[in-house]
Amino acid sequence: MQRTGIPTILALAALAGAAARTLGQEQPALAEQAVNLALAGRCAEAIPLLKQAFSESAGKDAKRLTGKFGVRCAMLLNQQSEATSFLSRLQQEFPGDSDILFLAVHMYSDLAFRNSQQLMQVAPDSKEVLRLNAEDFEKAGDARKAIGEYRILLQRDPGTPGIHYRIGGLILENPGAAGTLEDARKEFEEELQVDPNNASAEYYLGEVARQEDKLPEAIGHFASAAKLAPDFAEAQFGLGRSLLDSGKNAEAVAPIEKAVRLAPDNPTIHFALATAYQRMGRKDDAAREFALQKTAADRLNANTKALHKNIAGVDGSRK
């Protein structure tokens, strides 16, 4: 944990007294004892008591307090299993609580970092490290370097599933700079040679074909993707949309209906379903879907605005 976490702990200590007052005769002693041990840095002794106090506490404040100290102590001792266990229980106890969610963001991020460090130490030459490096380059927007790392990985182990797929995805995201549409298609096809069950590779082959207006080919790939992963909303939608564009309105309804069930907040899918119903003369169904499309679009806009507002800062004066 970061050193800046110390104030949080000490601020929590102020809650200890309040928490104790909310408990019965035996419990405050237990919670206080556990918290005091944690505050004194005696986390190995504190953890079993914190666990017990968390389970036995009736009051919310005491649960929050002992749970957070549990996370803190487990992280200090690098007991990852204990840390995730304390956090899971906190999240169950306080669903949607901003304080606990904030703790979760940090704890999980810290655990991801620790595991990546451990991976670098125990297996620096492994393909997993190459893969992590490539993903870091992807995050940094350096597609060429990411592809370079993936190629080294393929030289070492050409049969690793998922790598051609990632390269294909990078080419699609960076048209021109990282390769052509044809290069991307080749990568997805090679992926299916390695792993015929990669639904995402089938999906992207469908997308490439759709963009090139090769609708029968697109339908074939989307159908394969949807068969491989029935809950893959985008694949169901791609299939339905391609059927709709091919004039096969009746056939389009089932996959788009499934896509709507899987992704009810997506306005584009509601719009496609409304169109399919309309073309088939199902006016009431079409009207309902158009209404749902509007609701979903309004909600999406509101969420996007809220996110932008938060990202830009409340007064909007900073860029």
Add this chain to the structure above:
Amino acid sequence: MSLVKLLLLGALAAAIAAGQSSPQLAESGHCREALPLLKTDLAKATAADMQKRLGVDGVRCGMTLDDMGATLDFLRGLNKSFPGDAEVLYLSVHVFSDLSIRASHQLMVSAPSAYQVHELNAEALETQGKWSDAEGEYREVLKRDRQVAGIHYRIARLLLSAPPDATSKSDAQADAKAAARRELEEELQIDPNNAGAEYVLGELDRQDGKDASAIDHFGRAAKLDAGFADAFIGLGRTLLTGNRAADAIQPLETAVKLDPISPIAHFSLATAYSRTGRKEDAAREFNLLKQASEKLQQTKDQVQQGIAGAPPH
């Protein structure tokens, strides 16, 4: 028994009848049906390969279904059965990173105006080097709750990290230091036990040649957090500067125990030993200093190599 349970059992029975194992179900995207079977199969599995496959499938299905409890149960099992396994560590990195992102999204959606959202924004801006934007977000946190611990400390750190204005470098640095000092003092009003704030105040005093005050701050920081190596180093170095080599030994010995690869801790301790006539101890520490410096350089080279990555094809 509810209709849903009956239907689920029906689907399971159909899957088993069709001869599909739980990994096959999971790997073909039927996570809802696969998850309960993966749990029972894992409890019975004895071969390591099968245990790993079931565990990995369980983690992936748990994430797909947004079932955090199941995900973490499977992941704990994998880490327990396969400690230090590269594939499991790689999976762990992704699961934890994903859970962190999901928690931040949930926070933004469920409590978009909470001060924690601004704190997260500030941290993200800080990592991007957008100092002034980050400071603005931290100020938003304080507007919502003036008593949030750690925020003045973060602002002080930002003020000290921001690159000075090129046209008036020394004035800007002095202004930033004065502003940072005010923030740190405000932090200690809110949270008198903030060891980090005490430490930075000590560093500012040390840089300004106010050794007595620096020693007080470093001493308090070390007392507040007995594992804070930098506070012990600061205390020891400042005592050395004030020709109190004998007093410096104890904090510096603590510092090298806490951070055995810190070249500055070894160098300062070697100097303290040397000045108090402990030549053998000094020689040992200088030797450890050399080793620590070499190790540090090695790590830097490895990191550099990692950043440069493979040449593009």
